[in-house]
Amino acid sequence: xxxxxxxxxxxxxxxxxxxxxxxxxxMEGIDDKAGGGEDARKPGARLDTKMKRMFWYYGGGxxxxxxxxxxxxxxxxxxxxxxxxxxxQARRGRxxxxxxxxxxxxxxxxxxxxxAAIPDSEVMSQGTKDGSAPTELAELPFRQWSDLKIxxxxxxxxxxxxxxxxxxxxxxxxxxIYFTDMEERAIYxxxxxxxxxxxxADGAGNYLQERDGNLYYVALDEGRAIMRLxxxxxxxxxxxxxxHGEFVLTDEGLLVNAEGGVFLLGYDDGAVHTIEAMPNTDWxxxxxxxxxxxxxxxxxxxxxxxxxxxxxxxxxxxxGQEVSYLGNTMMRPLAAGDYLIAVTGxxxxxxxxxxxxxxxxTDTDLGVWPYDGFVSDGESVYYTRGKMLCRYRDGVNEExxxxxxxxxxxxxxxxxxxxxLAGEYLYWMTEVQITEDGELKETIYEWHSISLTE
Numbered sequence: 202x203x204x205x206x207x208x209x210x211x212x213x214x215x216x217x218x219x220x221x222x223x224x225x226x227x228m229e230g231i232d233d234k235a236g237g238g239e240d241a242r243k244p245g246a247r248l249d250t251k252m253k254r255m256f257w258y259y260g261g262g263x264x265x266x267x268x269x270x271x272x273x274x275x276x277x278x279x280x281x282x283x284x285x286x287x288x289x290q291a292r293r294g295r296x297x298x299x300x301x302x303x304x305x306x307x308x309x310x311x312x313x314x315x316x317a318a319i320p321d322s323e324v325m326s327q328g329t330k331d332g333s334a335p336t337e338l339a340e341l342p343f344r345q346w347s348d349l350k351i352x353x354x355x356x357x358x359x360x361x362x363x364x365x366x367x368x369x370x371x372x373x374x375x376x377x378i379y380f381t382d383m384e385e386r387a388i389y390x391x392x393x394x395x396x397x398x399x400x401x402a403d404g405a406g407n408y409l410q411e412r413d414g415n416l417y418y419v420a421l422d423e424g425r426a427i428m429r430l431x432x433x434x435x436x437x438x439x440x441x442x443x444x445h446g447e448f449v450l451t452d453e454g455l456l457v458n459a460e461g462g463v464f465l466l467g468y469d470d471g472a473v474h475t476i477e478a479m480p481n482t483d484w485x486x487x488x489x490x491x492x493x494x495x496x497x498x499x500x501x502x503x504x505x506x507x508x509x510x511x512x513x514x515x516x517x518x519x520x521g522q523e524v525s526y527l528g529n530t531m532m533r534p535l536a537a538g539d540y541l542i543a544v545t546g547x548x549x550x551x552x553x554x555x556x557x558x559x560x561x562x563t564d565t566d567l568g569v570w571p572y573d574g575f576v577s578d579g580e581s582v583y584y585t586r587g588k589m590l591c592r593y594r595d596g597v598n599e600e601x602x603x604x605x606x607x608x609x610x611x612x613x614x615x616x617x618x619x620x621x622l623a624g625e626y627l628y629w630m631t632e633v634q635i636t637e638d639g640e641l642k643e644t645i646y647e648w649h650s651i652s653l654t655e
Contacts, residue, residue, distance in 0.1 A: 209506035216487045217458070217504065218425055219444035334526060337483035338500060338513055341526040347562050349516060349527075351492040351536050355578050358537035359622045360410065361490045362576035364449060365535055368408040368418070369630055370621040373432075378623045379416055381405050383630070383646035386422055390432065393624040395650060402430050402437060410450045412468070417450060427457065440466060449489040449496070451519070456496065458486055478517060478524045486515065492536040494519055499532060510549040533571075538579020544571060556582055556593060567593060573618040576627070583620060583627055590627075590651075604629065607649055625654045 353361065356372075363371050370380035379390050379401070386405045391398040406418035406428065416430040417440075427441040427448055441448075445459040454465040454474070463479040463486060466472075479486055486498040487509070500513040514531040517524050530552060535542040539559045546552035554567040554575060567584065569591075575584035581594040588605045591598060608616060608631055616631035628650040635643040 209509055210504045213487070213501055213504040213506060213509055217446035217485065217501070218419070219446075219460075334513065334529060335483075335508075338515070338526050341515070341524055344516070344525040344527055346514070346527045346531070346541055346557065347559065349495060349559065351495055351497070351541055351559050352539055353492050353536050353579060355538070355580075357491065357493075358577055358579035361536055362578075363621045363623075364408065364410065365488070365490065365533065366574045366576070366619040366621055368410065369619055370623065370628055371409040371411055371416075372623040373411040376624065378628075379409055379411060379432075380621075380628075380648065381407065381409065382648075383632075388416070388418070388430070393626050394652075401432060401435055408448065412450050417448075417455065419448070427455070440471070446485070447487065447489055449491060451491060451496070453519075456489065458489075476517070476522070478522055484513075486517075488533055490534050490536045495536075497527075497534045497536060497541075499534065512545065512549065512552070514543070535575065535577065537577035537582070540577060540579065540582070542575060542577060542582060554584060565593070565596070567591075567598065573629070574620050576620045576622045578622060583622070585618065585620075588615075602651065604649075607651075608647065625652055626650050627653055 359372060369383075370378060372378055373390075376393060377390050378393055379388065381388055383405055386403070387400055388402045388404070388406055388409070389398055390401050401416070404420055404422040406420050409416060409418045411417075411432075414432050416432055418428055418430070420426050420428040420439075423439075424442060425445075426439045427445065429438045429440050430436070431438075440455070441457060441459070443459060445457055448455050448457040448466075450456075451465070454467045456476070457464055457466055463476045465474040465476065467474070484500040484502055487501045488499045490497045496517040496519060498515055498517070499509065500515050502508040510532075512530040512532040514527040514529070514534060515524055516527050530545055530548060532544040532549075532552065541557040541559055543555055543557070544552045545555045552570070554569055554571045556565045556567065557563070558565075567582075569584065569586050571584050573585040575582060577583065581592050583590065583592050585591065585604065586600070588603050589600045590602050590604050591600050604618065605615075616633045619630045619632075621628040621630075628648065631645075631647050631649065633645045633647075634641055635645065
């Protein structure tokens with residue numbers, strides 16, 4: 202397996218969670234085992250010529266990691282998808298600007314290593330029916346993405362965006378934001394500008410999502426159980442503690458990718474309804490994004506990176522309860538407004554970030570590999586180009602700020618960044634790994650934010 206595939210495999214394990222681990226054990230013939238007050242600090246402010254930026258660093262100290270824990274953290278969030286969704290290695294090895302087709306191959310090789318070329322024989326799926334999809338997908342109804350007319354409102358676009366970056370931050374209907382402080386290993390709430398910060402729960406969490414005064418998340422320090430936190434009372438309830446991967450909130454309930462299939466977990470009665478169209482037999486869904494009528498996702502097979510890198514895009518019709526095959530080489534889908542945003546191209550190596558307008562049918566290539574992810578409110582698309590934060594809107598690209606000018610000064614190499622939106626603010630969390638003689642010694646997390654209107 203190439204180094205690039207190894208990184209993708211570790212990322213897939215994180216997305217699919219305990220379920221992927223169990224699948225890998227079963228594939229390898231291993232016996233399955235049951236397991237299964239307001240802070241007084243206020244963010245400082247500083248004015249930039251383009252916009253106001255706020256710097257958050259709560260935690261009061263750095264969290265030391267053992268070598269084993271450090272390696273786990275390093276692998277757990279692998280590469281903010283190059284895709285991989287997140288890059289967690291200490292050195293990213295990327296060029297500052299990745300905006301021309303001529304350097305794509307060079308960038309790819311630099312990122313994954315000189316021996317990282319993926320042979321066609323390794324990437325090509327087995328048992329294909331028409332050369333573009335494996336049998337289990339080619340047998341599904343085929344639809345063109347441009348025929349779906351996918352739409353979300355601005356709130357859902359933001360929720361989809363934040364979810365795409367592991368959901369370390371989410372918005373609430375009350376204008377509050379909820380986020381994980383990875384230094385303190387705790388979950389906090391605050392106003393959008395960072396003021397009024399209140400500790401809500403001990404333990405780190407990701408895939409944070411709010412609904413009706415409750416916060417739902419994967420409890421990273423409590424066995425990766427799916428947890429419900431009542432924001433007012435701070436009472437926590439374990440909703441699901443069996444092997445599972447992602448989950449996403451829908452109008453009908455929690456859509457959970459778990460062992461044995463995908464199902465809906467009811468909000469009120471906890472009733473379980475199996476989604477028959479997604480049985481998790483030949484493939485599993487990953488990287489959910491939700492629209493009014495569809496749930497889009499990539500098809501994966503356990504932690505098989507080669508299968509993932511084909512970028513098979515599928516759509517679940519929530520009304521017709523049917524899954525359609527929408528094509529390949531379309532990774533990390535994001536439904537935002539009338540946009541379908543994805544990493545796509547003629548092959549995995551040649552893929553870049555595209556904004557596909559569902560109404561006009563136009564496809565705009567932003568010409569960059571989104572190492573730090575991308576977010577959108579349905580009108581603007583924010584992404585990184587090297588160290589620059591960029592915005593695409595109304596057919597125009599513009600550079601906003603250099604992110605590294607607002608980050609800590611003791612980083613080694615480029616930090617891993619996770620982008621989020623809420624109200625008039627864009628937030629990003631940086632993760633910096635400190636190594637010594639090639640060994641991970643320490644991981645530092647910091648929160649940053651900027652106002653998009655000043």
